[in-house]
Amino acid sequence: MSTEVLWLVLAVVLVCVGVAGSVLPALPGVPLVFAGLLLAAWAGDFQQVTWIPLVVLGLLTVMSFVIDFAATALGAKRVGATKLAVLGAALGTLGGLFLGLPGLVLGPFVGAVAGELLSHGQVQQATRAGLATWMGLIFGTLAKLALVFTMLGVFALAYFV
Numbered sequence: 001m002s003t004e005v006l007w008l009v010l011a012v013v014l015v016c017v018g019v020a021g022s023v024l025p026a027l028p029g030v031p032l033v034f035a036g037l038l039l040a041a042w043a044g045d046f047q048q049v050t051w052i053p054l055v056v057l058g059l060l061t062v063m064s065f066v067i068d069f070a071a072t073a074l075g076a077k078r079v080g081a082t083k084l085a086v087l088g089a090a091l092g093t094l095g096g097l098f099l100g101l102p103g104l105v106l107g108p109f110v111g112a113v114a115g116e117l118l119s120h121g122q123v124q125q126a127t128r129a130g131l132a133t134w135m136g137l138i139f140g141t142l143a144k145l146a147l148v149f150t151m152l153g154v155f156a157l158a159y160f161v
Contacts, residue, residue, distance in 0.1 A: 007043035011036045015152070022144045024097065024104070030064035033148050037155045044159075053158035060151050067143045075136020081116055081129035088115025089133040109134040 014036030021027025034057055041049035075081075092111020096103030113130035117123070 004043050008040055011040035011043060014039060019148055022148045023141060030061050030144055030147055033151055034061040049155060049158040053154050056154055057151050060147050064144050064147050068140050071136045071140030071143060075132045079128045079132040081133055082119040084115035084119040085112045085129040085133055088112050089137060108137045
């Protein structure tokens with residue numbers, strides 16, 4: 001097997017792990033997808049994929065960080081959630097990893113509610129903050145997935161056209 005094929009296999013692995021990481025919070029999904037696509041372009045000596053699509057892919061990667069932070073913060077701020085609610089949502093997401101899909105879905109909500117309850121103890125406000133923070137995380141995840149598939153489309157267009 002040639003060296004180029006090995007680099008391409010590694011690139012595909014990085015992209016696949018990155019796609020999974022777009023949903024799983026413990027993995028930096030979008031940067032891994034970018035790294036895989038950059039490696040694939042490099043393995044082909046940048047013949048099919050030149051610097052212009054790579055700059056676009058880089059900008060989309062940077063945009064993913066903005067979306068990640070903004071979605072959760074905007075969801076929480078909309079209902080006046082405290083920083084503890086946002087921290088709780090993040091910790092709940094990490095804890096939820098060990099409980100599979102139900103943990104990933106419920107972990108952020110439970111964490112946000114717990115953080116808000118620790119902050120001021122009002123159940124109704126904690127529930128609103130939990131829902132808003134959870135919705136922010138869900139919309140952020142969906143936006144990251146959309147960015148990942150946009151990145152794959154940009155790369156495919158550059159590679160095959």
